[in-house]
Amino acid sequence: KAGVTQTPRYLIKTRGQQVTLSCSPISGHRSVSWYQQTPGQGLQFLFEYFSETQRNKGNFPGRFSGRQFSNSRSEMNVSTLELGDSALYLCASSLAGQRDQPQHFGDGTRLSIL
Amino acid sequence: AQTVTQSQPEMSVQEAETVTLSCTYDTSESDYYLFWYKQPPSRQMILVIRQEAYKQQNATENRFSVNFQKAAKSFSLKISDSQLGDAAMYFCAYKGSARQLTFGSGTQLTVLP
Numbered sequence: 071k072a073g074v075t076q077t078p079r080y081l082i083k084t085r086g087q088q089v090t091l092s093c094s095p096i097s098g099h100r101s102v103s104w105y106q107q108t109p110g111q112g113l114q115f116l117f118e119y120f121s122e123t124q125r126n127k128g129n130f131p132g133r134f135s136g137r138q139f140s141n142s143r144s145e146m147n148v149s150t151l152e153l154g155d156s157a158l159y160l161c162a163s164s165l166a167g168q169r170d171q172p173q174h175f176g177d178g179t180r181l182s183i184l
Numbered sequence: 185a186q187t188v189t190q191s192q193p194e195m196s197v198q199e200a201e202t203v204t205l206s207c208t209y210d211t212s213e214s215d216y217y218l219f220w221y222k223q224p225p226s227r228q229m230i231l232v233i234r235q236e237a238y239k240q241q242n243a244t245e246n247r248f249s250v251n252f253q254k255a256a257k258s259f260s261l262k263i264s265d266s267q268l269g270d271a272a273m274y275f276c277a278y279k280g281s282a283r284q285l286t287f288g289s290g291t292q293l294t295v296l297p
Contacts, residue, residue, distance in 0.1 A: 103284065103285070105285070105287075112287060112288075112289050112290065113275065113285075113287040115284040115285065115286070118283065118284060125283075126282060126283060126284055128284070158227060160229060162229070162285075167283050168283065169215070169216065169217050169279045169280060169281065169283055170217060170236065172219065172231050172234055173231075173285060174231070175221075175228055175229035175230075176228065177226065177227050177228045178227045178228070180227075
């Protein structure tokens, strides 16, 4: 069974631009969560999608948004990029996002803002 | 809000020896899950082991085991017979009613040949 796939693996953008990251969950998984990982802040929860609906959201500005499609694939978008948005963005999927279901992570997208 | 604390930023262990990574957490919930994830330089977060809070028995997965002390809110990871491939950043994580993972700051484990 294929794992969680994130594309692209690396991305370089400049301040003010916007970016879209993609995540394909494990087949059969309907919950997709996004996390931001930085050396200073560590791993922080961005949001979770289940059945095309945002079910949970972390403490991030509105520039960070996402969506989920009917095939459970998810995208996250960051608009008006800032230098501080440079990070590793990790996507994780689980069957239904319940607390007893472990999340399986992708390899991440490394976003660098110049 | 729940918090997870890993007080050891770095640890090292000799190959074939045993090492214990510490983790404490704070929560007012009684039903939750705890996880240890491993992140090698390849970046992918790999689930190592999980513990259900209402189970008193400590979880074990091959060379990996936990010491779960619910009253003390402590969740340490023991790695036995350490191997070079165990070298990675290890994260302790909490998952409760909010269903999101709350991570500790991580412990960088070095395995010495």
